[in-house]
Amino acid sequence: MSQYLPTIGIECHVQLKTKTKLFAAVSNDARGAAPNTLISHICLGMPGALPALNEKAVELSCKAGFALGVSPQKFSKFDRKHYFYPDLPKGYQISQFSDPVVIGGHVDIEVGGEKKKIGIVRAHLEEDAGKTTHPAGADYSLVDLNRAGTPLLEIVSEPEIHSAHEAKAYAQKLYLLMKYADISDVDLYHGNMRFDVNVSLSKDAKKLGTRSETKNLNSFKAVEKAVEYEIKRQAELLESGKEIVQETRGWDDAKQKTTSQRGKEEAHDYRYFPDPDIPPLNLSDEYIDKVKKDFEKKNFYTIREKLEKAGHLSDDDLDTLFNNPEAVDFAVAVIEGEDAKPGPVSKLFDWLINVIPSFIEDFSALTEDKIDGLLALAKAVDEDKLVSTKAKDGVKQLFHDTSFNVEKFISDNQTLSDEGEIEAIVKKVIENNQKAAQDVANGETKAIGFLVGQVMKESKGKANPQLAQKLITKRLQG
Amino acid sequence: MTDLTWKSIAELAEEVRSGKTKAIDLVGKSLKLIDKGKAYKPIIATLEKAAKKRAEEIDANISKGKDPGRLAGVPFIAKDNFLVFGADTTAASNILKGFDAPYQSTAINKLEAEGAICVAKANLDAFAHGSSTENSDFFTTLNPHDKTRVPGGSSGGSTVAVALSMAPFALGTDTGGSIRFPASLCGVVGYKPTYGLVSRSGVIAMGSSLDVIGPITNDVNDAALVLDVMAGKDPMDMTTIDKPEELSDLADRGIKGLKIGIVKEYLSDGLDEKVREVTENTIARLKDAGAVVNEVSLPSSKLALACYYILCPAEVSSNLSRYDGQRYGYNYKDAKDLDESYTLSRDVGFGDEAKRRIMIGTYVLSSGYYDAYYKKAQLVRTKLIKETAAALSDNDILVGPTSPMTAFKIGQNVGNPLQMYMTDVLTVSANLSGNPAISLPAGKDGNLPIGLQVIGKQAGDKELLDISKSIERILK
Numbered sequence: 001m002s003q004y005l006p007t008i009g010i011e012c013h014v015q016l017k018t019k020t021k022l023f024a025a026v027s028n029d030a031r032g033a034a035p036n037t038l039i040s041h042i043c044l045g046m047p048g049a050l051p052a053l054n055e056k057a058v059e060l061s062c063k064a065g066f067a068l069g070v071s072p073q074k075f076s077k078f079d080r081k082h083y084f085y086p087d088l089p090k091g092y093q094i095s096q097f098s099d100p101v102v103i104g105g106h107v108d109i110e111v112g113g114e115k116k117k118i119g120i121v122r123a124h125l126e127e128d129a130g131k132t133t134h135p136a137g138a139d140y141s142l143v144d145l146n147r148a149g150t151p152l153l154e155i156v157s158e159p160e161i162h163s164a165h166e167a168k169a170y171a172q173k174l175y176l177l178m179k180y181a182d183i184s185d186v187d188l189y190h191g192n193m194r195f196d197v198n199v200s201l202s203k204d205a206k207k208l209g210t211r212s213e214t215k216n217l218n219s220f221k222a223v224e225k226a227v228e229y230e231i232k233r234q235a236e237l238l239e240s241g242k243e244i245v246q247e248t249r250g251w252d253d254a255k256q257k258t259t260s261q262r263g264k265e266e267a268h269d270y271r272y273f274p275d276p277d278i279p280p281l282n283l284s285d286e287y288i289d290k291v292k293k294d295f296e297k298k299n300f301y302t303i304r305e306k307l308e309k310a311g312h313l314s315d316d317d318l319d320t321l322f323n324n325p326e327a328v329d330f331a332v333a334v335i336e337g338e339d340a341k342p343g344p345v346s347k348l349f350d351w352l353i354n355v356i357p358s359f360i361e362d363f364s365a366l367t368e369d370k371i372d373g374l375l376a377l378a379k380a381v382d383e384d385k386l387v388s389t390k391a392k393d394g395v396k397q398l399f400h401d402t403s404f405n406v407e408k409f410i411s412d413n414q415t416l417s418d419e420g421e422i423e424a425i426v427k428k429v430i431e432n433n434q435k436a437a438q439d440v441a442n443g444e445t446k447a448i449g450f451l452v453g454q455v456m457k458e459s460k461g462k463a464n465p466q467l468a469q470k471l472i473t474k475r476l477q478g
Numbered sequence: 479m480t481d482l483t484w485k486s487i488a489e490l491a492e493e494v495r496s497g498k499t500k501a502i503d504l505v506g507k508s509l510k511l512i513d514k515g516k517a518y519k520p521i522i523a524t525l526e527k528a529a530k531k532r533a534e535e536i537d538a539n540i541s542k543g544k545d546p547g548r549l550a551g552v553p554f555i556a557k558d559n560f561l562v563f564g565a566d567t568t569a570a571s572n573i574l575k576g577f578d579a580p581y582q583s584t585a586i587n588k589l590e591a592e593g594a595i596c597v598a599k600a601n602l603d604a605f606a607h608g609s610s611t612e613n614s615d616f617f618t619t620l621n622p623h624d625k626t627r628v629p630g631g632s633s634g635g636s637t638v639a640v641a642l643s644m645a646p647f648a649l650g651t652d653t654g655g656s657i658r659f660p661a662s663l664c665g666v667v668g669y670k671p672t673y674g675l676v677s678r679s680g681v682i683a684m685g686s687s688l689d690v691i692g693p694i695t696n697d698v699n700d701a702a703l704v705l706d707v708m709a710g711k712d713p714m715d716m717t718t719i720d721k722p723e724e725l726s727d728l729a730d731r732g733i734k735g736l737k738i739g740i741v742k743e744y745l746s747d748g749l750d751e752k753v754r755e756v757t758e759n760t761i762a763r764l765k766d767a768g769a770v771v772n773e774v775s776l777p778s779s780k781l782a783l784a785c786y787y788i789l790c791p792a793e794v795s796s797n798l799s800r801y802d803g804q805r806y807g808y809n810y811k812d813a814k815d816l817d818e819s820y821t822l823s824r825d826v827g828f829g830d831e832a833k834r835r836i837m838i839g840t841y842v843l844s845s846g847y848y849d850a851y852y853k854k855a856q857l858v859r860t861k862l863i864k865e866t867a868a869a870l871s872d873n874d875i876l877v878g879p880t881s882p883m884t885a886f887k888i889g890q891n892v893g894n895p896l897q898m899y900m901t902d903v904l905t906v907s908a909n910l911s912g913n914p915a916i917s918l919p920a921g922k923d924g925n926l927p928i929g930l931q932v933i934g935k936q937a938g939d940k941e942l943l944d945i946s947k948s949i950e951r952i953l954k
Contacts, residue, residue: 041581045800048561048680050715080796084820091799271843273852276687276793278716
């Protein structure tokens with residue numbers, strides 16, 4: 001099977017983060033709304049209704065262009081794509097056919113330590129259709145137009161992806177790019193990003209095989225598994241001398257397989273033509289520059305590089321960090337801070353990745369006014385004034401207690417480093433834990449940890465743990 | 479006995495504002511005249527209840543010292559492709575019979591904001607497809623000058639309503655001549671503004687890149703006042719432009735020194751002799767009054783009609799897609815499945831002309847034909863825009879006949895759609911180029927009116943209206 005080279009292209013519909021629809025001043029957030037409550041005469045395709053373009057959607061598309069590494073097109077326009085379906089009220093969808101807002105660009109991925117650039121063909125703005133549901137056993141279907149007119153950016157990759165892993169990495173990276181630049185809510189569960197994967201196999205790397213298109217995948221795992229399945233299915237067909245049918249397929253998550261949806265692909269004639277209701281977009285240099293400036297604050301690649309250079313976080317940690325744009329902003333604010341010494345900052349970043357997420361509800365709690373307190377705590381640890389575990393208590397209080405006073409906390413919980421005082425505690429602990437002391441004396445190092453813990457407990461977390469261990473070992477093992 | 483004429487709109491509004499006349503009396507007079515002229519069948523529905531209620535509100539407001547606006551209490555009639563509260567909006571089509579508009583067109587809202595009162599909805603060729611009102615799915619309107627003849631179309635109902643004094647003004651839409659052509663055949667003033675000057679929001683689309691909204695009136699002053707109220711940028715229509723200047727305060731600057739371009743293609747073959755005679759006489763009179771007359775050529779105008787009947791049906795086929803019988807309008811009840819519901823709702827709901835244009839439009843937009851038809855027609859359109867602009871850089875206006883003929887007999891062209899399309903030959907160019915144009919009553923053949931078409935510069939509506947006022951004086 002390895003003799004076949006899989007070639008994969010991915011189309012992704014990204015729902016843009018606008019308050020209102022692409023062509024109507026109606027709320028865009030259909031989550032939880034009763035059917036057909038977020039509609040106007042425009043969404044319904046009433047007689048005489050005309051589209052009024054949402055400028056925010058244009059701005060976000062331009063930002064998406066920059067996130068993909070290219071400047072948006074100065075000239076683009078909207079076209080009508082015609083077909084009849086109950087969830088398409090006008091009988092046509094407004095999309096960008098011949099002149100999309102973004103042409104070119106790339107997404108950088110890394111799979112198995114190997115870096116790769118996946119080219120982008122184009123990204124175009126279009127309105128979503130409504131939602132049709134077919135209740136089981138009913139002789140009718142239901143149409144909900146809440147989603148009709150929601151702004152989508154369809155991002156089309158070059159067919160430069162060659163494995164299921166790469167497909168998944170591409171989808172994940174696209175997700176991060178859209179999320180970090182605040183272009184989309186990227187809520188996969190609610191279909192904010194929907195992937196269509198085109199998969200074909202061929203023996204000759206220069207010639208593409210017949211492709212299948214598996215539509216509407218809404219998780220990274222589904223992207224990976226669908227591609228994996230298609231590669232296997234097509235290879236088996238080819239091996240047994242059968243032909244691949246060019247068709248649209250769907251993903252059955254329960255059965256973990258793709259299934260044919262339409263049989264042989266119909267040759268649609270959508271009769272595209274420029275929408276006469278919408279003048280072409282002519283973006284001025286000033287406008288593009290302004291959007292670019294705004295975007296640069298949220299440029300994934302440059303911010304990531306900045307944080308990499310700062311050197312406090314591993315690649316894995318950075319991946320984790322970038323899942324939460326607020327955490328990234330916070331991290332940037334920390335390293336751009338004036339008197340951030342490397343030691344305390346590293347400690348702070350350790351907390352940011354491993355400690356803080358466990359007790360905050362969401363990352364909007366990471367406000368810049370927390371930085372000084374955190375750095376003071378980290379500095380105290382660095383200077384052995386606070387025991388690390390004690391400092392973590394402080395970190396938690398800092399987020400939860402508005403009257404938290406960091407100076408007072410540090411002085412109240414100052415690390416106990418006086419050998420005499422610790423010696424007294426050690427003595428007491430050994431007396432109370434004869435069995436463990438005996439184990440240590442017999443060379444069982446594991447028991448030392450237990451005794452150190454007891455010393456910490458006895459000292460209310462203030463004892464210098466290294467010193468405590470040293471004194472215990474000295475006393476029991478000579 | 480009811481007075482059969484109206485004072486000027488400005489005078490009527492002033493009388494209402496000053497309390498000299500009551501809005502309710504103007505509405506009453508209008509409704510009476512609508513009833514009186516019903517044999518000509520220009521009206522689909524009256525808004526008697528809503529109109530009287532509004533009139534009473536306006537009168538009450540005036541007695542409280544409030545100013546209802548520049549069109550206080552003035553009744554008007556809207557073509558039935560304007561979405562208006564108070565009566566169904568049908569576009570004279572069976573597929574929209576019983577459609578109760580959930581919102582109003584911007585043009586109507588603006589008129590109402592200045593105190594005007596819509597009293598009735600006028601007949602048209604269904605979806606404005608036609609030039610005689612014979613394509614109305616309901617009935618044909620008759621020409622007030624000869625009952626056996628058509629009034630022209632598609633805004634035939636609105637035009638006849640004004641010609642019969644049913645209201646001081648009416649609204650029409652003009653996609654290929656639908657305001658100017660019937661105005662010419664009925665002897666009234668029909669104004670087609672620059673494309674984008676009046677919002678199309680809430681007006682049932684025909685050819686979106688060609689459609690404009692304009693007034694049908696008794697004289698140029700009235701047209702200018704109504705236009706001024708309706709004009710300007712509308713957030714609900716992205717193709718609208720700002721009103722470049724105040725349009726209603728017209729100045730008759732006289733004819734002396736006026737540079738008039740005579741488009742030679744407009745006076746070529748195919749004109750009725752009497753139409754040619756009236757047009758040439760008018761030009762001679764303008765020359766006598768001091769105008770400088772230059773012959774100009776718009777070579778692409780010969781292709782304009784062909785170009786129009788590609789672009790317009792293309793847009794029509796798209797714009798009529800929404801009438802699928804699912805959400806509003808006519809629905810075929812006994813369909814077996816969705817496909818049949820679409821097919822039969824549209825088959826029964828649309829008339830022959832709508833189907834004809836859907837088929838032509840679908841064809842020219844189909845893959846393989848798009849480049850040969852739609853794209854090529856757009857190139858011609860661009861060329862025509864340039865030629866028109868060039869002709870108007872040397873001349874203040876372009877002048878010619880509005881229609882190649884006077885009102886024809888009812889039924890005469892029904893079996894011959896191509897002959898019917900030829901009626902638009904002199905008017906479509908201004909729609910393709912977007913220039914403003916007006917039809918002024920210029921003479922008669924027996925009792926049948928003949929109109930003069932005056933075309934102005936892009937967004938030069940004020941200048942065109944000023945000049946039209948001067949020409950109107952010469953013609954009277």
